[in-house]
Amino acid sequence: MIFETKEELKQHTKAYEAAKALLYQLADDDFMIAYRGSEWLGLAPHIEEDVAFSSISQDTMGHAVMYYQLLEELGEGKADDISHLRNPVEYRNAIILEEKNGTGTYLEKPDYDWAFAVVRNLFYDYAKTIRLQSLKDSSYKPLAHIARRVIGEEYYHLMHWELWFKQLMQSTPEARQRMEAAIERVWDEFDGVLTLGPEGEAMNEYSLISSEQNLRDRWVEKVQHILSEVDYKIERKPGMKSGNGRMGEHTEDLNQALSILSEVYRTDPVTSW
Amino acid sequence: MVIERAQLVEEIRAVLQEVKDPEIPSISIVELGMLDTVEVEGTKARIQAKPTFVGCPALDIIKKNIVNAVIGLEGIDEVEVKYVYDPPWTTDSISEGGKEKLKVYGIAPPPSEHTPGEPWHIDCPYCGSTYTTMENIFGPTACRSILYCRSCKNPFEAMKPVANI
Numbered sequence: 001m002i003f004e005t006k007e008e009l010k011q012h013t014k015a016y017e018a019a020k021a022l023l024y025q026l027a028d029d030d031f032m033i034a035y036r037g038s039e040w041l042g043l044a045p046h047i048e049e050d051v052a053f054s055s056i057s058q059d060t061m062g063h064a065v066m067y068y069q070l071l072e073e074l075g076e077g078k079a080d081d082i083s084h085l086r087n088p089v090e091y092r093n094a095i096i097l098e099e100k101n102g103t104g105t106y107l108e109k110p111d112y113d114w115a116f117a118v119v120r121n122l123f124y125d126y127a128k129t130i131r132l133q134s135l136k137d138s139s140y141k142p143l144a145h146i147a148r149r150v151i152g153e154e155y156y157h158l159m160h161w162e163l164w165f166k167q168l169m170q171s172t173p174e175a176r177q178r179m180e181a182a183i184e185r186v187w188d189e190f191d192g193v194l195t196l197g198p199e200g201e202a203m204n205e206y207s208l209i210s211s212e213q214n215l216r217d218r219w220v221e222k223v224q225h226i227l228s229e230v231d232y233k234i235e236r237k238p239g240m241k242s243g244n245g246r247m248g249e250h251t252e253d254l255n256q257a258l259s260i261l262s263e264v265y266r267t268d269p270v271t272s273w
Numbered sequence: 274m275v276i277e278r279a280q281l282v283e284e285i286r287a288v289l290q291e292v293k294d295p296e297i298p299s300i301s302i303v304e305l306g307m308l309d310t311v312e313v314e315g316t317k318a319r320i321q322a323k324p325t326f327v328g329c330p331a332l333d334i335i336k337k338n339i340v341n342a343v344i345g346l347e348g349i350d351e352v353e354v355k356y357v358y359d360p361p362w363t364t365d366s367i368s369e370g371g372k373e374k375l376k377v378y379g380i381a382p383p384p385s386e387h388t389p390g391e392p393w394h395i396d397c398p399y400c401g402s403t404y405t406t407m408e409n410i411f412g413p414t415a416c417r418s419i420l421y422c423r424s425c426k427n428p429f430e431a432m433k434p435v436a437n438i
Contacts, residue, residue, distance in 0.1 A: 048408070052410070055412070153435065
């Protein structure tokens with residue numbers, strides 16, 4: 001079954017609900033990691049990285065905007081309201097993407113973990129690229145068109161984090177140790193990104209996206225490949241220690257992120273920003 | 274009526290030649306390959322445009338500039354601008370004339386028919402030398418990279434190739 005337009009999609013209630021669930025996941029994942037990325041501005045290891053990372057975060061925020069606009073077209077309300085005015089339990093992003101960059105804030109005593117940033121972004125960009133490759137063939141054509149467009153930009157992000165990852169893994173003993181700690185930490189939460197949540201089967205049934213298992217297998221293969229290149233191995237399966245964001249389970253870190261993100265918008269949602 | 278409408282569409286396309294990219298003022302959105310379709314219905318103009326980089330903050334400004342340029346035309350009371358993603362914008366959408374205008378602004382144009390994953394040659398937009406180095410694949414805007422010319426010793430920018438993968 002192919003849905004060329006939102007009207008065609010709306011005629012199939014189950015597919016319509018599944019498509020919305022998927023869009024919330026895609027949008028909120030990009031929104032959160034882009035926000036955490038933006039907090040690094042001025043704090044990245046060197047000025048060229050500041051330019052690169054902020055450019056990547058800006059692209060990623062743009063990707064989130066497109067998914068929120070698709071939700072708006074499907075009748076979920078204004079894109080800006082969807083992104084800024086929902087309650088934290090209504091967000092569907094994975095928990096690992098909402099976690100703070102480290103202790104302190106970007107204004108006060110930021111003690112951010114660069115190894116965590118590199119690993120979280122690399123692992124996420126593998127998952128995102130695999131998802132986009134599948135979404136290019138999505139039965140919901142407006143989503144497929146956007147996926148095709150995003151993947152051309154995503155390619156540069158992945159290349160960037162692969163470079164950092166390999167260099168730090170083969171650098172000083174301290175760098176290696178920090179990177180390994182970050183890999184272990186992100187790995188034990190990463191199934192939160194890989195899961196498609198309770199609506200996952202319906203998403204696959206209507207060919208909106210490949211099956212969760214297929215996407216997960218491809219991700220594990222990709223990550224194990226780069227780990228083997230730097231002589232590292234993880235035997236266990238990726239975990240979801242802190243809970244399932246696809247079901248609205250979140251940490252205090254999400255509240256903190258949303259309160260800053262939406263502070264200005266909430267003061268006057270009617271104004272054109 | 275039909276002839277008049279066709280004329281109006283031509284007029285709209287002509288004024289859109291004057292709408293520049295706010296971040297690269299030497300090139301128009303038409304030369305960048307952003308303009309998709311122009312339609313006129315009664316006194317309403319419907320314009321579809323293809324965004325370059327999707328997170329580009331200039332998109333809203335460009336939209337506003339399109340409206341302002343077209344609303345001034347006689348016979349048009351209303352302008353609707355919509356960004357569309359099919360067919361996708363790629364750097365191959367930039368016209369040959371557009372590529373020359375990028376150079377005027379110190380930006381090396383992207384190569385044609387780029388295969389992702391493969392290196393691409395970037396010539397210095399000032400002296401034409403191929404003796405250049407990539408300093409940062411990410412630059413001051415989403416679509417640009419930062420390079421250095423070892424021949425004429427100028428830093429310069431290049432537009433990143435975006436292919437339909």
